[in-house]
Amino acid sequence: MTKIASNLQIDSTRLWGTIHETAKFGATAKGGVRRLTLGPEDKQVRDWFRKACEAAGLEVHIDALGSMFALRRGRDMSKPPVGLGSHLDTQPTGGKFDGVLGTLAALEVVRTLNDAGIETEIPICIVNWTNEEGSRFAPATMASAAYAGEYSTDNILARKDASGMSVGEALDSIGYRGSEPVGQRKFGAFVELHIEQGPLLEAERKTIGVVDRGQGIAWYDGKITGFESHAGTTPMPLRRDALAALSEVVLAVERIARARGPNAVGTVGEAVIAAPSRNVIPGEIAFTMDIRSPSSETLEAIDSDLRSTFAEIATRRRVEIGFEAIWRKPPTIFNPRLVDAVESATKALGYSHRRITSGAGHDACNLANIVPAAMIFVPCKDGVSHNELEDATQTDCAAGANTLMHTVLALAGVAS
Numbered sequence: 001m002t003k004i005a006s007n008l009q010i011d012s013t014r015l016w017g018t019i020h021e022t023a024k025f026g027a028t029a030k031g032g033v034r035r036l037t038l039g040p041e042d043k044q045v046r047d048w049f050r051k052a053c054e055a056a057g058l059e060v061h062i063d064a065l066g067s068m069f070a071l072r073r074g075r076d077m078s079k080p081p082v083g084l085g086s087h088l089d090t091q092p093t094g095g096k097f098d099g100v101l102g103t104l105a106a107l108e109v110v111r112t113l114n115d116a117g118i119e120t121e122i123p124i125c126i127v128n129w130t131n132e133e134g135s136r137f138a139p140a141t142m143a144s145a146a147y148a149g150e151y152s153t154d155n156i157l158a159r160k161d162a163s164g165m166s167v168g169e170a171l172d173s174i175g176y177r178g179s180e181p182v183g184q185r186k187f188g189a190f191v192e193l194h195i196e197q198g199p200l201l202e203a204e205r206k207t208i209g210v211v212d213r214g215q216g217i218a219w220y221d222g223k224i225t226g227f228e229s230h231a232g233t234t235p236m237p238l239r240r241d242a243l244a245a246l247s248e249v250v251l252a253v254e255r256i257a258r259a260r261g262p263n264a265v266g267t268v269g270e271a272v273i274a275a276p277s278r279n280v281i282p283g284e285i286a287f288t289m290d291i292r293s294p295s296s297e298t299l300e301a302i303d304s305d306l307r308s309t310f311a312e313i314a315t316r317r318r319v320e321i322g323f324e325a326i327w328r329k330p331p332t333i334f335n336p337r338l339v340d341a342v343e344s345a346t347k348a349l350g351y352s353h354r355r356i357t358s359g360a361g362h363d364a365c366n367l368a369n370i371v372p373a374a375m376i377f378v379p380c381k382d383g384v385s386h387n388e389l390e391d392a393t394q395t396d397c398a399a400g401a402n403t404l405m406h407t408v409l410a411l412a413g414v415a416s
């Protein structure tokens with residue numbers, strides 16, 4: 001295998017052009033993109049992407065959940081390809097970069113290798129995963145999760161959107177129900193480039209985030225049971241006020257997450273009083289908690305902090321506080337060899353960088369469960385994402401694509 005000089009660079013203008021060209025599929029008045037998965041705009045961008053891949057000499061295959069795989073042959077076709085890519089669907093009021101950057105940068109990598117006449121030893125394969133966003137169909141990252149064996153294909157095909165249309169029907173309606181069994185196509189490694197969707201890189205003026213971990217998530221449903229009574233006649237010391245207890249619960253979640261920082265976060269996102277009334281002391285409240293950390297030990301520690309703190313609040317206030325974990329996603333630990341490969345590429349290219357944890361879920365986090373995987377982050381303006389104002393610079397997008405290309409070349413090797 002020959003070593004490729006780090007002066008091989010992608011075409012920044014061409015990459016920027018494709019990002020803006022595809023942004024017209026579902027363009028919104030405020031400069032964002034509305035491209036819900038498996039809708040008409042998603043079909044438009046998929047058709048565009050398929051054509052562009054075929055024009056670049058790739059064989060495009062589609063699996064039973066509509067994920068697109070564009071294969072560039074390598075010298076040794078007995079080896080599973082290095083996968084690279086992301087997603088082309090967006091939030092209802094999404095931006096031009098979330099997912100799009102990683103998918104189109106992968107295309108730009110292939111175009112650059114074609115122009116330079118470089119054949120890799122191991123094949124490479126661009127992926128456009130179906131429904132990363134999860135806003136039309138739940139869950140998010142459903143196709144890569146099914147690919148990684150977390151759900152059966154039938155389970156996902158039966159999921160319905162708000163209008164009652166199933167994933168299967170939506171796939172048929174745009175002609176993207178493929179014949180390839182989900183998970184059949186194997187990868188030797190998978191690398192995803194993405195905007196950070198957070199503020200750290202920008203604040204520290206770093207160009208590349210070398211992602212080594214993804215947040216684990218614990219979701220809880222909770223219920224506080226006090227006693228409803230008259231707001232005028234019940235003396236303060238005799239009250240068993242569920243809402244007052246919830247107020248302490250919310251502050252405790254905040255304090256506990258902060259104490260386990262900097263990477264732990266905790267949120268009470270929903271709270272519903274069972275029978276709200278101006279002159280009744282609330283007797284029953286349902287609430288939810290979302291706790292995240294890149295460390296399993298921290299998630300465990302927070303869980304036990306919550307239990308002991310809530311028990312103390314419940315005793316003191318003479319209410320019941322029940323809560324149960326309804327969903328748990330372990331932290332993602334990206335493959336150290338691949339993380340090092342990303343970091344080496346970053347250094348060889350001379351970009352400033354730092355190790356970083358992904359706060360959001362990504363397709364690469366699912367892939368990491370079954371194959372060595374890694375992610376590359378670039379800054380986005382003010383850390384804003386899932387918003388029409390989402391923005392990133394041409395220079396940073398190009399830096400991310402160059403890092404992606406040199407990581408992939410290090411993993412796939414150059415045929416001599």
Ligand SMILES: [Zn+2]
Pocket residue numbers: 087098099132194
């Ligand atoms: Zn995304």
